Amino acid sequence: MLQIRVKPGIEDRIRGMFPWIYKPEIASYSRKPKKGEPVVVRDVSGKFLGYGYINPDVNIAVRLLSFDKDKPLTEELIRERIKEAYEYRKRLYINSNAYRLVHSEGDLLPGLIVDVYGEYLAVEFTTYGMNLYREAVLETLIELLKPAGIYEKVNETAKRVEGLPVEEGVLYGEVPEEVVIWEHDLKYYINIPQGQKTGFFLDQRNARKFVRNLVEPGERCLDVFCHTGGFALNMKKAGAGEVIGVDISELALKEAEKNAVLNGLEGIRWVKANAFDYLRQLAKKGEQFGVVIIDPPSFAKNKAAVPNALRGYKELLVRGLKVTKKGGYLAVFSCSFHITEQHLLDTLLAASLDVKRQVRVIAKTFQDLDHPWVLQMPNTLYLKGVWVEVI
Ligand SMILES: C[S@@+](CC[C@H](N)C(=O)[O-])C[C@H]1O[C@@H](n2cnc3c(N)ncnc32)[C@H](O)[C@@H]1O
Structure with a gap:
């Protein structure tokens, strides 16, 4: 796996579990990095700091998913994190059938947003690195929620900055133009394809x-x-x-x-x-x-x-x-x-x-x-x- 070392002084912030490394903070690469690939991050003396993925073309060059030496970034880790995010939502008292299932760094899954609208899901891949795991993400979502349809929304800024090769559209099943959800004692029409953000x-x-x-x-x-x-x-x-x-x-x-x-x-x-x-x-x-x-x-x-x-x-x-x-x-x-x-x-x-x-x-x-x-x-x-x- 690609290894990078960060410049002296940066390691404290990473040990504080802040998951971003900016491009100028990287001291050296074990070889030329490929866009989106997994990376091991070390301090200047070679001590382990974390695992993440890298995009050498952007300012937030590395996003970390794990600070645990025994948990490298794999498809399995992504699946596990989605399951944890789902379990957390089940413990919350959400008085609605519409909720955010995955909130990027908030669920230790940088670059992934998943919103649930009843039996339909809206997903956004906002980084090149996370987009490489899209198959694992979709399979896990289908296994956990058995949705009637999944729609991919594209965040234009993320697409431009990260150079993502993604388009908007239905990824799985069918997604109608309008879905009705409930929140508290009110109902709302949600237009996932055309609405702002993922619709609501x-x-x-x-x-x-x-x-x-x-x-x-x-x-x-x-x-x-x-x-x-x-x-x-x-x-x-x-x-x-x-x-x-x-x-x-x-x-x-x-x-x-x-x-x-x-x-x-x-x-x-x-x-x-x-x-x-x-x-x-x-x-x-x-x-x-x-x-x-x-x-x-x-x-x-x-x-x-x-x-x-x-x-x-x-x-x-x-x-x-x-x-x-x-x-x-x-x-x-x-x-x-x-x-x-x-x-x-x-x-x-x-x-x-x-x-x-x-x-x-x-x-x-x-x-x-x-x-x-x-x-x-x-x-x-x-x-x-x-x-x-x-x-
Ligand atoms: C954060 S959202 C509001 C969310 C809303 N309070 C809700 O609970 O669903 C911001 C809204 O501002 C609207 N907006 C943006 N610029 C505006 C402007 N200059 N004047 C009026 N509305 C604007 C957008 O169309 C969008 O619907």
């Missing part, structure tokens, strides 16, 4: 439930960046009056509209608009809401994008706070690792000073437990939400 933002399941605690009967509520209506439907279910859901995606709003009908919920207005502009208009008109949700897409895919992203958050929060009534609630989320909880708190503070309103934090939420957060790998905590009351 499964990671917000707990937050979608939590919002119900804040809704006063008959109160106006606002779901900004509503996608297929998750928060809006839950607010309506909790007895809200008029609910407005805003998103820029026509497809997402069509699904949201159908989801409202599917659940027999009336009185939700779906608005196709740029959220920044729409919030400005609402604020200008002096509109007020009892609960305001702001759940934007990732504005910061890397560190360099953070200052711009924070300016975006500030704008959204100033406008969001203006339209939240006294005694009302606002929640803001970041689904980017680079925008931290502290960033959200600092930006909330700055925005609340701008609008001269005090806010108190009433809750924090994170990605639901089927998207595991491994402490050794800080990047696995990506979704943070801060909930405040405007006083």
Whole structure:
């Protein structure tokens, strides 16, 4: 097997079980590496550090799967890890038939995402190395879950960066254009082939439930960046009056509209608009809401994008706070690792000073437990939400 040695100083981080090695951190190779092949990682004196796979063409050159000398990277290890991920999900109380079964580094399977939508699965191979194990992955999934169909989604960024030779499409059985899933006591249409991510933002399941605690009967509520209506439907279910859901995606709003009908919920207005502009208009008109949700897409895919992203958050929060009534609630989320909880708190503070309103934090939420957060790998905590009351 290919052997590499890392430069002095890097070994401490690997002994701390951080599973990435960046290309400039590699001191030497036992031979020319092949894209995706397994690798043994050693420190500069030759002591064992871990097993992983390598892609010499990318910045995150090595992703480690094992820090145990007796567990090299084999097909068997991949199968075992998928089974462990499945057992973990069985122990969780997931009140839905849709959940994330494999969450990449969060399940010690870098480069693999598997989402379950009832009897259908959506998979993503996001690294060249993991893609080489696709047969073993599919066989294990079929053996464990006996799905009616498996659809491969392609993450375009990963494909471009890693040079993956993959295409979207059905890998096994049949996958209809639309699947109906349930979460808590609501149903949703999921469009696996055309939807964003693998079709649904499964990671917000707990937050979608939590919002119900804040809704006063008959109160106006606002779901900004509503996608297929998750928060809006839950607010309506909790007895809200008029609910407005805003998103820029026509497809997402069509699904949201159908989801409202599917659940027999009336009185939700779906608005196709740029959220920044729409919030400005609402604020200008002096509109007020009892609960305001702001759940934007990732504005910061890397560190360099953070200052711009924070300016975006500030704008959204100033406008969001203006339209939240006294005694009302606002929640803001970041689904980017680079925008931290502290960033959200600092930006909330700055925005609340701008609008001269005090806010108190009433809750924090994170990605639901089927998207595991491994402490050794800080990047696995990506979704943070801060909930405040405007006083
Ligand atoms: C993180 S998702 C929201 C998930 C949603 N809260 C849920 O529970 O399903 C972000 C959404 O923002 C939408 N979006 C992106 N840019 C937008 C913009 N400038 N204005 C309005 N919506 C936008 C996307 O179409 C996507 O549906």
